[in-house]
Amino acid sequence: MIDKSVRKNKRQRFQRTLASLMLFNILCFSAAPAVSLAAPNMLATADTTKATEDKAATDKATTNNAKPDKVPSVDQLSLEVSSAVLIEPSTGQVLLSINADEALPPASMTKMMTEYIVAEKVKQGELAWDDVVTVGENAEKTVGSRIFLAEGDQHTVEELYIAMAVGSANDATVALAEHIAGSEAEFVTLMNDTAKKMGLKTAFFINSTGLSRADMPEKYRPAEDKETVMSAMDTALLAKYIVEDHPDFARFTAIQSHKFRPRDTSPIINYNWMLEANKSITNFKAYAYEGLDGLKTGHTNAAGYCFAGTAERDGMRLISVVMGTKSEGARFKETKKVLDYGFDNFEVKEVQAAGATVQGFETVEVKKGKGKEAGLVTDKALTFVVPKGSSGKNITFEAKLDSSSVTAPVAKDTKVGTATYSYKIEGMKETQTETVNLITAGEVEKAGWFKLFLRAIGDFFADLFDSIKNLF
Incomplete structure (x- = not known):
């Protein structure tokens, strides 16, 4: 029984040695292309991580620092x-x-x-x-x-x-x-x-x-x-x-x-x-x-x-x-004041077309895909009522992703987040708000096993180089 146990242990050591040699050969065979791929991907990985961190938190931005748009106060209408x-x-x-x-x-x-x-x-x-x-x-x-x-x-x-x-x-x-x-x-x-x-x-x-x-x-x-x-x-x-x-x-x-x-x-x-x-x-x-x-x-x-x-x-x-x-004629006179206020001071303007990108939320990470990212765009146009002649200044937004990444396959027009825009006009009580969906601009197919295997090797060496770099 002892002889059988010894033979079994020898066989297991031989199998482990053989597996190690095979892995070494694979790594050596893949090292050159892996390194050449890893170098640019190191920067991409860092950028993607930062972008993911940015997107995980709600982002607030403003289009410019111009003075807010303004309309006359309704008090001047003296409505009865x-x-x-x-x-x-x-x-x-x-x-x-x-x-x-x-x-x-x-x-x-x-x-x-x-x-x-x-x-x-x-x-x-x-x-x-x-x-x-x-x-x-x-x-x-x-x-x-x-x-x-x-x-x-x-x-x-x-x-x-x-x-x-x-x-x-x-x-x-x-x-x-x-x-x-x-x-x-x-x-x-x-x-x-x-x-x-x-x-x-x-x-x-x-x-x-x-x-x-x-x-x-x-x-x-x-x-x-x-x-x-x-x-x-x-x-x-x-x-x-x-x-x-x-x-x-x-x-x-x-x-x-x-x-x-x-x-x-x-x-x-x-x-x-x-x-x-x-x-x-x-x-x-x-x-x-x-x-x-x-x-x-x-x-x-x-x-x-x-x-x-x-x-x-x-x-x-x-x-x-x-x-x-107070009277039959008064209701029309007061209505004229109200409608004149609207037509004299406002217009409806599309301030952003459908399919636009949102600053800081241009892409989302894709796992197991042929591509590592999917482009993001808005699903509909952004329309506000603006003061006449205005381009709609001081529009702010808050955007967020439903998740920091999606898993392939990813279909075109998949909703992955939202962006809520706000527009305040001085002289109006209410702030205008509009929410649009962030959707994928195209499809991302799932990568094959060999591509995923090579990507894993590249990621391994990237992590290895980072570890070595951090020693010095």
Whole structure:
């Protein structure tokens, strides 16, 4: 047994010696090319390590040290309103805000939600413009602005929609609500659910029209003693949904007048005096505003005179809301101040194209790839609202990678991090922010085993040389 043990130990020593000789031959064979590859890679490794360390921490940078962009203060407008707001819908940027988050009675601006839901139903194929609506008791008994519908009357969805959008007809609005949901109460549930989906923080509806509870037909009043409320900000966001989800909105809201029935002695006149087309109408030309094509007026004793307006000039659309003004004409005069402030001082500018590199985050390390790095670019363009004539100075960013490295194979357009840009304009309350993804500019295939083996040898010698260097 001792002889067998000795023979086994000798055999193991022989195998280890043979393996050592083979490894020595491999290393000697690979030494020359390995050294030639290792030398440049030493610097690359050091740089990559530093870049990785930089990217692991959040980086902050500024484009230049110029003075911040500036716009006039909104205080100089001397607005006579309970609240007001101005937004640029494509970016969602708030350009002016006065008491904009307070929940107030919106009066007939409420109908914007009814309009949105009807248009959505048509868009989704659940409703057609030529569907026939039969008027019920609730619509007939509804007061305020109306077209004097009688129970049993029949009109198309489009006819009633025009009466609602142009003449703010409460009876037409109720008829549409009941046609869609079976009752106005059920439609109100749909309105409040839609408001939540839109992210409207203050909006609460008790009816489809904006009438005060006491002005509703008694039989159809909600049991809960509450009123419809909506802030100027939420009204503007609702308008944003209308203009973006239904870009053909103006085919209704820009109608100046409409004869509802052939027998009617006079047409419905649009309550929106600011329509650009009114510049040739004697009574309204003082209010007509270039590019204005919507959206909705409102008035009750509780709400005062309100208006959600939208206009487009030189490719930029703005949405304004004023609430609680003192008269019918005042709501348009105050709206003009708000819109003028926007068009006179701002423009939308693409300050960085999609596919741009971010300083300090040009690459990410790739493990086990044919290449050791993948280039990084932004996945979309960077757009801000800037002061007119400005290039958008003093934009800062914070960028980070999800991980310090990725493992091959890596597909093109793989998200590996984010960059958040911030832009502050003096004279504006809010700082504009926009986040873009950092994605790989191309694919990186996985390297074969032999390439990985040679790379490991190169890395071994690089580490060895570093160790030797550090001894001196």
